[in-house]
Amino acid sequence: MRSADFLVIGAGIAGLSLAARLAQHGVVIVLEAEDAPGYHASGRSVAFAHFGLGEKVVRTLTALSLADLSADPVDDRARYARPHRALHIARTDQVAALDALDEVHKGFGCDCERITGEEARALIPALKAGPDFVAEALLDHGALKLDTDAMLQGNLRDLRARGGELVCGAMVQSISRRGKGWGLQTTVGNFAAPVLVNASGAWADEIAQMARVTPIGIEPRRRTVIAFASPEGTKTTDWPFVKTVGEGFYFLPEGTTQLLASPQDEGESEPCDAAPEEIDIATIAHRIEEATDLKIERIAHSWAGLRSFAPDELPVVGFAPDAPGFFWCAGQGGYGFQTSPALAHIGEILALGREWPSDLKERGITPALFAPGRFSRAT
Ligand SMILES: Cc1cc2nc3c(=O)[nH]c(=O)nc-3n(C[C@H](O)[C@H](O)[C@H](O)COP(=O)(O)OP(=O)(O)OC[C@H]3O[C@@H](n4cnc5c(N)ncnc54)[C@H](O)[C@@H]3O)c2cc1C
Known part of the structure; x- marks a missing residue:
């Protein structure tokens, strides 16, 4: 003993x-x-820190943690995170939700700016044009990619x-x-x-x-991620983490040649060694191809993990x-x-x-x- x-x-x-x-x-x-x-x-996380999820308490915990995650480079904790912009995109019918998210960011003193759909497309040319895809967006300069x-x-x-x-x-x-x-x-x-x-x-x-x-x-909910090749000849390393306001998807660059994407699924699951379901892989590929010019010809790899929630x-x-x-x-x-x-x-x-x-x-x-x-x- x-x-x-x-x-x-x-x-x-x-x-x-x-x-x-x-x-x-x-x-x-x-x-x-x-x-x-x-x-x-x-x-199995996608290792990102931003204010686009959770309610007030979770966001306050995030705000309290950001300083520690992005501590001064003299401390080797600096390696825990590096700045990486987050772009929250909204269709016309999601603009009210974007307004609310904008207020949240302002409340936490985030360095962020409201931009038009065209300005969002200047950052991510692969986004399809028009208010049915991106009417407006919120660009958060203070988000972090975590290690x-x-x-x-x-x-x-x-x-x-x-x-x-x-x-x-x-x-x-x-x-x-x-x-x-x-x-x-x-x-x-x-x-x-x-x-x-x-x-x-x-x-x-x-x-x-x-x-x-x-x-x-405690409810374990499955979340799925796919990795696929960045478009040929396009430098995607500077692309922000892109997330729809509300249901939809997110995607972000992974290394120099790949993108990661998730349908933000929340499938019920028993506690287990989670694996992706075909339907969730198909859903994310469909949503990305519908909202962008990205072509997912081959999924390099995919995984799923369980996010656990109290009631x-x-x-x-x-x-x-x-x-x-x-x-x-x-x-x-x-x-x-x-x-x-x-x-x-x-x-x-x-x-x-x-x-x-x-x-x-x-x-x-x-x-x-x-x-x-x-x-x-x-x-
Ligand atoms: C796809 C995906 C994307 C995510 N993206 C982000 C993100 O961008 N940013 C973010 O902040 N969070 C993200 N998360 C959430 C984050 O990963 C989780 O909140 C976090 O990892 C939970 O950590 P944990 O230690 O509670 O659970 P776990 O990492 O699951 O650890 C629990 C451990 O307990 C062990 N265990 C269980 N039973 C026993 C037993 N009987 N005996 C001994 N050991 C046992 C398990 O083996 C396991 O290692 C994401 C999650 C997923 C799945």
């Missing part, structure tokens, strides 16, 4: 970023079922430097009460700690049930009301990377029972927003 102060289940960005912080306060062991960190959702591998590795490095440990190939198979704490049986041996952090992504409810803790209702689509961070020492860190949805610095900070404060910081309070961010008990109280 190996003992720690904190056992963290899951070496995705949620588990590793919180574990790195907790390792400043005690012995931390992260248990990961797969052979390497980031195999599931965290290894998600660097983020995972950076958090792992911090964890290890502070005496913490990652154990891969350690599938948690059973969880039981052990004195005032928790005992875990895994495929590589037994572990115990007073605090158990559930950062198991799509499996978060399964882990709760294993520990006889009330599940949240109110806000993260779940905090101790379970019905199980002392069982700490939730789940439901990061489609924004787990761009909110991870702020969420790891919040997780650290709540796990240690520290006083809630006034700067979070002032921005309307309270523990109640993330409390695991918020769902049971509502019913």
Whole structure:
């Protein structure tokens, strides 16, 4: 039996970023079922940070995280992100939604500008002309392309430097009460700690049930991405991340010769090693060819990953009301990377029972927003 102060289940960005912080306060062991960190959702992200998704709380978490993600180059965290513009495009019938998004950006003090459909086409000549395709757009100069591998590795490095440990190939198979704490049986041996952090992504409810803790209702939703060749002779590296306001698609450059695209699908799924469905691949190819002059002759590769949502689509961070020492860190949805610095900070404060910081309070961010008990109280 190996003992720690904190056992963290899951070496995705949620588990590793919180574990790195907790390792400043005690012995931390992260248990990961797969052979390497980031195999599931965290290894399948398109690695972008912007204000075009989520509601106010998620956007505030994003704003709080941006400074950390794009820190000064003297710190090697600068490698976590680089500036990459985001272009939110709207058809005529979506202009009201674009107005609302414009207000959101202004509210967060973003460096952004409203442009016409023709100006959007000057940036991305492949966009089809006319208000049925792009009537207006919002160009955000402050968005970031993230290096998600660097983020995972950076958090792992911090964890290890502070005496913490990652154990891969350690599938948690059973969880039981052990004195005032928790005992875990895994495929590589037994572990115990007073605090158990559930950062198991799509499996978060399964882990709760294993520990006889009330599940949240975490819903894994599949998201599909395809990669295809950039148009011959066109330099696409400077293209912004392009996203429709509301339903539709997004696409962005990947390296010097490819584009990535997603239909922004949200197919229901069991927790699993997600794979793309033919219908979602066909949908994104169709939407891109309908709205642009891009020809998708061959899909170089495709993948899918599970984005996990609580019923109110806000993260779940905090101790379970019905199980002392069982700490939730789940439901990061489609924004787990761009909110991870702020969420790891919040997780650290709540796990240690520290006083809630006034700067979070002032921005309307309270523990109640993330409390695991918020769902049971509502019913
Ligand atoms: C296609 C796609 C695009 C995305 N794009 C973006 C983006 O642009 N920006 C952004 O911020 N976010 C994006 N996201 C969302 C982001 O990837 C997720 O929010 C984030 O990765 C969730 O991290 P996690 O650590 O909670 O989950 P995961 O990375 O899934 O980690 C959970 C871990 O728990 C482990 N585990 C589960 N059960 C057990 C067990 N019994 N024992 C031991 N270990 C266990 C799993 O093996 C897994 O490694 C995207 C997601 C997808 C799928």
